[in-house]
Amino acid sequence: MAIRINNLTLNIEEDNSSLTKKVAKKLGIGVKSLPEIRIIKESIDARKKDSIKLNYCIEVSMENEEQLVKSINDKDVKIEDEVYEEEFNLGTKKLNTRPVVIGMGPAGLFAALLLARKGYRPIVFERGEDIDNRSKTVDIFWADGTLKENSNVQFGEGGAGTFSDGKLTTRIKDARCSYVLKALVKGGAPEEIIYKAKPHVGTDILKEVVKNIREEIKALGGEVNFNSTLNNITMENGKIKEIQVDEMKISCETLILAIGHSSRDTYEMLNKCGIHMEQKPFAIGVRVEHPQELIDKNQYGKYAGHPKLHAAEYRLSHTSKETGRGVYSFCMCPGGLVVATASEEGRLVTNGMSYHARDKQNANSAIVVTVAPGDFESKSPLAGIEFQRKYEELAYKAGGGNFIAPVQLIGDFLKDTRSQKIGSVMPSYKPGYELTDMRKCLPEFVVNSLKEGLVAFDRKINGFAEENAIMTGIETRTSAPVRIPRNEDLQSISLEGLYPAGEGAGYAGGIISAAVDGLKVAEKLIKKYAPF
Structure with missing residues (x-):
């Protein structure tokens, strides 16, 4: 106390x-x-x-x-006295096989860490590369558009959050948040994340942190495998029996599935195996860029640039009177960059990223519009994925191919005019951009909602809808388009022994909430089974 x-x-x-x-x-x-x-x-x-x-x-x-x-x-x-009770009673049921964790984003990483700390010697399979090789792969993609579909900004050690901003802000109230933050600090994150109201690590530091957590898992008896993709699940009498990773078949009775929100082929495999999944709302839109100085002056007035103040952030929301849709900012990156985050050939996606210093010239954020199952073209649980793919393909074509992004000035967007030249704000997206009309790659209801939202946000942040501010298309991976329902033991309602976790299961929305969900799932396994 x-x-x-x-x-x-x-x-x-x-x-x-x-x-x-x-x-x-x-x-x-x-x-x-x-x-x-x-x-x-x-x-x-x-x-x-x-x-x-x-x-x-x-x-x-x-x-x-x-x-x-x-x-x-x-x-x-x-x-x-509200602390995470780490010293809970361990289970007694015997495990015949080591627990398996699929995915090494925040949910999988922290599930594996807790299992390792408790003596369960987990086996982790991650489809992407280790962070050092993954970073080289991503740099090549950003330089010339050469995509590696199994290792990219979405897939690989640390998950999609590693190449974002390392933002640790969360709205959940859970004592496990403290456990996550302390583990990140032990791994090399700055101590200030423990107490800052809006903590962030930065992509540059986060790369080392996830590597150090991986080494702790291994030192405690865990096993970590990269370039290893889950291809199939075999079941018997409603229980998981075996998994196939690439060409290797592995006996398995407990599987923590932490695949992230972009593992579309894994969702397809789960659907074929009869795992119950549901459509889930998400949001799509664009990345907007403004001079960071504009945001600082709006937020801090005469104190903009004060040494005690970091690069200013914002959180904006609006409900469209015309469409009834929510329009809101998402994953705001002060002093950051807009980055290419595709995971499939011929489909273009963007995200935002900041380094720890947040000292780049532009601020960027997704401005997105809510999408609901009623917008999808079928009742299939995977219909949201097809919705995403449709507009990602249109964005790829609008940019002219090779992951060149479509870009439009906000002033031109509001006037339904194709942009002809860049003004005072330079797009930060690489490998390159093409000036165009964003209506080519967004649904009409998203375009109309965005227009209304941008004008509303300009009343809150003077200059937000300024003529020369930049829009880069498109952002579609705000959250998973699928939910994998769980029972009270956090196992799939379809298959005993399968523990869906994190963003990919539809139960989290950010680094901290995904990590916390990974801990919750690991706890359920630990309280049922004895250490391996």
Whole structure:
């Protein structure tokens, strides 16, 4: 347990040493009597541009904590005992085969880590390459459009999040989040992610972190295999019996399936095997780019560029009056780049990425529109995948091939005019771009919703719909278009021993939530079975 103190505020020009004095004052003790304080959360309050403040949540461990808190009688001072209970009872049922984890994105990585730490010696199969070779493959793709379909921005060690921003913001309230953050710090992430309100690691650092977590899994008896694709699942009497990875058949009774949201061939295989899946809503749209300076000035006013303030972010949402669709920003990357993220030939997809410093000239974000099963062309559980493919193919053609992206100025988009030349904002997308009309590769309801949303967002961030701001098409992989239903034990309702996890199963939406879901699934397995 510890004492937690909320709502401690510093002015932006105030020295951090003032924080210790404010904690001591709250607790009614002298500064010299105060033990070391721990920052649990730091957030920026920029609602008043001429008086920006930093808000803190602080934790401190002391003797007689409960008596002290009762004597203070302050709602902002309380005992905090919500921690992830890692020391749960292990199961007793004997495992005849080692647990298998498919996929090494956040869900698979953290499921395997927990299993390894508990003595279960998991076997991990990842279709893509290890992070070092994967990085070389991705660099070649960004340089000249040479795609490797099994190892790319979507597939490989660390999952799709490795080539994004390493954003660790989540809306879920779960004590496991702390476990994930601490494991990332142990792997080499900066300690500030423990307490920052909007933490991020950055692609450059995250590459080393996932490698270090992999090495911990191996050191604890786990096995990690790259360039290894799950091709088939064999079942008997409603239970998993065997899996096929490439040409190799492996006896298996527990399989954590953490495939990510882009493993379309795996979804097709699961469908053929009779695994129950459902259509699921997602969103599609474009990446927009503005000068980071524009966003900073809108968010921070005269304090833009202050050393205590990072590159400014935004989160925007709007409901279209014309279409009734939600329009919102997604995966905002301050000081970042728009990157090519295709995983299939002839189909173009974009995403955003930042390095840890977030010091590039442009800010970018997806601006997307909600898509529902009613928009799909069939009742097949895979109809959402076909919807994505249709518009990814149109985007590929609109760019002229070789993963050249279609680009349009926002001013021209709002006037239904094909862009003829770039203005003051340079597109960051590689391997290249083609000026065109975004109506060629988006549904009409998305185009109309985007127009309305951009104008609405301009009222919140002055200059958001500025003539020269850039749109790059298209973004389709906001979340999985499929959900694999689970029972109360987090196993597939179709097959005992199959544990769908993370974004690919339709139960998460980001690095932290996917990692937490991986932990939850691993816990269920651990509580049922004895260590291998």
